[in-house]
Amino acid sequence: MSVSVSVATIDRETVTALFSSFGAALDAHHDARDRVIKASRDITAASKKIIFALQRVKYADAEIQRDDPPKAGIKLDSKIAGDICGLERKITDAFGAVKDDLQGAGAWRYQRQISGAIQEYIEALLFREYLMERWILSHEEVQKLIGHEFLVTHSDYILGILDTTGELMRFAITNLYDVTASSVVQVSAIAKQICQLLRTLRIGFSGLRVNSSSHSSSTEFVKKLNTLYNSVDKVEKAVYSLTVRGSELPEGWIPGDDDDNGRI
Amino acid sequence: MASAMDLEIFNKCQDNIDRDSEIRESIRSLTKVIDQHMRSILSILSTAHSTPSSSFPTFAGRTTTSFQFQKEAIQNLASLASQHPFYKYNALWSRTLQNAAFAVLFRDWLVNEGNAYIAYHSGSSNPGERDGPTETSEDDEVRSKVGQLTSLERVCETLGVKPGLEDESTFHLTLEEYLQATISLINELSRLALNSVIMTENSNYSTPTRINHFIKQLQAGFLMLNLKNDALRSRVDSIKYDVKKVEEVIYDLSLRGLIRK
Numbered sequence: 275m276s277v278s279v280s281v282a283t284i285d286r287e288t289v290t291a292l293f294s295s296f297g298a299a300l301d302a303h304h305d306a307r308d309r310v311i312k313a314s315r316d317i318t319a320a321s322k323k324i325i326f327a328l329q330r331v332k333y334a335d336a337e338i339q340r341d342d343p344p345k346a347g348i349k350l351d352s353k354i355a356g357d358i359c360g361l362e363r364k365i366t367d368a369f370g371a372v373k374d375d376l377q378g379a380g381a382w383r384y385q386r387q388i389s390g391a392i393q394e395y396i397e398a399l400l401f402r403e404y405l406m407e408r409w410i411l412s413h414e415e416v417q418k419l420i421g422h423e424f425l426v427t428h429s430d431y432i433l434g435i436l437d438t439t440g441e442l443m444r445f446a447i448t449n450l451y452d453v454t455a456s457s458v459v460q461v462s463a464i465a466k467q468i469c470q471l472l473r474t475l476r477i478g479f480s481g482l483r484v485n486s487s488s489h490s491s492s493t494e495f496v497k498k499l500n501t502l503y504n505s506v507d508k509v510e511k512a513v514y515s516l517t518v519r520g521s522e523l524p525e526g527w528i529p530g531d532d533d534d535n536g537r538i
Numbered sequence: 539m540a541s542a543m544d545l546e547i548f549n550k551c552q553d554n555i556d557r558d559s560e561i562r563e564s565i566r567s568l569t570k571v572i573d574q575h576m577r578s579i580l581s582i583l584s585t586a587h588s589t590p591s592s593s594f595p596t597f598a599g600r601t602t603t604s605f606q607f608q609k610e611a612i613q614n615l616a617s618l619a620s621q622h623p624f625y626k627y628n629a630l631w632s633r634t635l636q637n638a639a640f641a642v643l644f645r646d647w648l649v650n651e652g653n654a655y656i657a658y659h660s661g662s663s664n665p666g667e668r669d670g671p672t673e674t675s676e677d678d679e680v681r682s683k684v685g686q687l688t689s690l691e692r693v694c695e696t697l698g699v700k701p702g703l704e705d706e707s708t709f710h711l712t713l714e715e716y717l718q719a720t721i722s723l724i725n726e727l728s729r730l731a732l733n734s735v736i737m738t739e740n741s742n743y744s745t746p747t748r749i750n751h752f753i754k755q756l757q758a759g760f761l762m763l764n765l766k767n768d769a770l771r772s773r774v775d776s777i778k779y780d781v782k783k784v785e786e787v788i789y790d791l792s793l794r795g796l797i798r799k
Contacts, residue, residue, distance in 0.1 A: 286755065292687075293759035299713050304766055379706035382625035410543035413550065428554040435547075471542050478548040485559045 306375040310387040316368040317391035320361045324398040325441055327357050328405060333449040333464050347406045358402070365395060373423060381425040389430055395420065396434030401441045408467070410435070429491040432479075436498035439475055442468045443505035447512055459520040461513050469513050472506045565627055568615040569634040575608035576634070579641045586648055587733040591745045594652030598645050605645075608638060609698040616699060616709040624707050635697070635711055639719035642696045644726055646688040651745060654685075658744045685752030687723075690716045714770055721760075721773045724753045728780035731787045743797045750784045757781055 331354060350358070368391075376384060396416055403411050411419070413431045420426055446468035452460045479499055484492045579601045586594060615631060693716060694701045700710050727749045734745035757777050765771040791797045 286758075289755045289759040290762070292689075293762045296713060296717065296759075297763045301764055304764065307766075379624055382623045382628075383706070385625070404542065408542050410547075412544055412547060428551060432551055467542070474541065474543065474545075478545065481548065482552055482555065484555055 306380065307384060307387060310372050310375055310384040313368040313372040314388050314391035317365050318394045320364045320368070321391070321394040321398040324358050324361050325401055327354050327361075328398075328401055329441065329444060329448070330354065331405065333445075333462065347408045350406070369421065369424060376424060385425060385427065388424075389427070392420070392424070392426055392430045393434045393437060396426070396431060397437040397441065400435060400438040401445075404438070404442065404471075405445070410438075410471070429495070433491065433494060433498060435475070436479070436495070436502055439472055439502045439505050442472060443509050446472075446509050450512055450516060459516070461516050461520070465509070465513055469506075469509045472502070472509055476502055476506045561622065561627065562630060564618060565615070565630045568611065568618060569631045572608060572611040572615060572631075572634050572638060575604050575611055576638050576641055579604045579608065579645070580637075583641065583644050583648065586730060588737065590737045590739045591652055591655035591734055591742075592739065594648040594655070596652075598648045598652070601641075601645055605641075605696065608641075609696070612638065612698055619709045624709065628712070632712070632715055635699075636715045636718045636722070638697055639693050639711060639716055640722040640726075642693045643688050643719055643723045646692075647686060647723060647727070650686045651748065654748060655742065655745060658742065685748050685755075687720065687752075687756065693719070717760075717770060718773060720756065721777060724756060724777055724780050727753055728783045731784045735787060735791065741796065743791050746784065746787045746791060747797055750788050753777070753781055753784060 331348060331350065333348065372384075372388070374380075376388065399416060399419055400411055403409055413426070413428060416431060416434070417426045446465040449462055450465045452462040479502060484495055582597060582601050582604070585597050589597065612635075619627060619631070688696075690711070690713070691701050694711050697711065700708055731746040731749045734749075735743065738745075760774045760777060763774070765774060788797070
């Protein structure tokens with residue numbers, strides 16, 4: 275855009291020339307912004323679907339299928355793995371469509387527009403990695419997976435982890451019973467591990483000093499931190515109930531037969 | 539059980555949060571200095587509301603030192619901000635730069651208006667003093683041709699920042715900030731239209747007429763923009779009230795035959 279006059283005497287022609295050049299610059303900005311918002315929506319939707327697909331995994335079956343049993347983690351069945359692969363392709367395409375808009379100055383200019391999508395995708399990546407490898411990806415690992423041409427801020431990463439804890443809680447609750455134990459009702463290994471992980475996260479995050487006035491993401495952080503506290507509570511209570519009541523249940527009792535089964 | 543995560547994550551997060559708030563703090567303290575200079579400039583410029591238009595150039599000249607200080611303060615901010623991605627912290631100083639830009643626009647407008655006023659007043663006897671190339675000496679010419687909007691480039695020059703339209707990543711005054719400043723000028727002038735009537739000498743009611751013309755032209759310009767539902771949009775919507783305010787002044791004056799229609 276070039277505006278040649280240095281001091282514009284305001285008459286009709288100058289105003290028209292001046293503002294049409296401004297208009298062109300603003301339009302370009304709004305178009306880029308709209309593209310980013312659209313990509314952001316697509317990425318968020320696909321990431322959510324990945325998470326749902328992972329929640330449908332039957333832990334017990336998946337674990338048994340794993341090729342190298344000494345290593346923790348699950349193996350996805352081919353149907354779910356295929357679904358996730360297709361969704362990931364959608365995400366890659368959506369990122370690709372706004373690659374240019376998010377280059378250089380655009381990375382921070384449209385950060386607020388893409389941030390939600392990045393967080394959701396981080397959630398999907400972390401959740402999958404945890405289920406499959408029992409590992410929480412670091413910021414660097416996430417950045418590598420998303421690609422270095424896209425900005426993954428630290429605050430997106432933190433908020434992404436906090437979102438993941440909600441999914442972990444859900445997974446622990448649905449897979450609370452150890453169905454492999456034939457005779458006694460007991461808590462599954464995965465529920466115990468998730469319980470332990472959530473506690474570690476709770477301790478780590480509650481230790482962070484966040485200046486609440488510094489920026490908007492810190493209010494979000496505080497909100498999500500409270501959700502984490504609740505998730506830890508839920509899992510702890512569920513594991514506790516099952517441990518206590520499990521010992522009273524008659525031998526050979528199968529979970530799901532009864533309403534009073536300690537679920538929350 | 540082996541830990542499922544690298545516990546260093548939390549330390550790294552803390553380091554990041556601390557570094558970030560440190561930067562924010564330093565930027566804020568630098569914008570405060572700019573704001574101070576901006577306020578002293580504006581307090582001088584607001585004399586316009588209580589003096590005749592003929593004195594505008596004189597007191598506008600008194601802002602030169604403050605403008606110099608302001609420029610230096612902006613320089614400090616620019617060198618700090620340039621160490622980081624431009625839009626990462628842009629929101630922290632955007633308002634400050636907007637106001638500083640407004641100060642430039644207002645000063646330049648006042649200087650110009652003062653000269654036009656003097657030229658209009660002595661117009662019939664001494665047309666040579668008239669500002670600009672218009673020698674046709676008709677009142678309409680004076681009314682319509684004066685009223686200047688300082689360009690984005692020129693405002694940047696006065697503030698000592700790069701226009702940065704080509705390279706968005708260096709420290710610059712954004713187009714939105716410039717447009718916001720322009721709307722502030724319109725706001726200010728709608729108030730000045732009233733006050734200039736109070737301060738009129740020798741029945742020279744030309745200032746409101748020029749303001750009327752000036753802001754209507756700008757309004758037409760703003761109507762050309764496709765705006766989204768953002769901060770700029772709501773301020774552009776407010777222009778119509780300023781236009782109405784000035785129109786009422788013009789109406790009052792022409793009703794009483796104080797200005798020619």
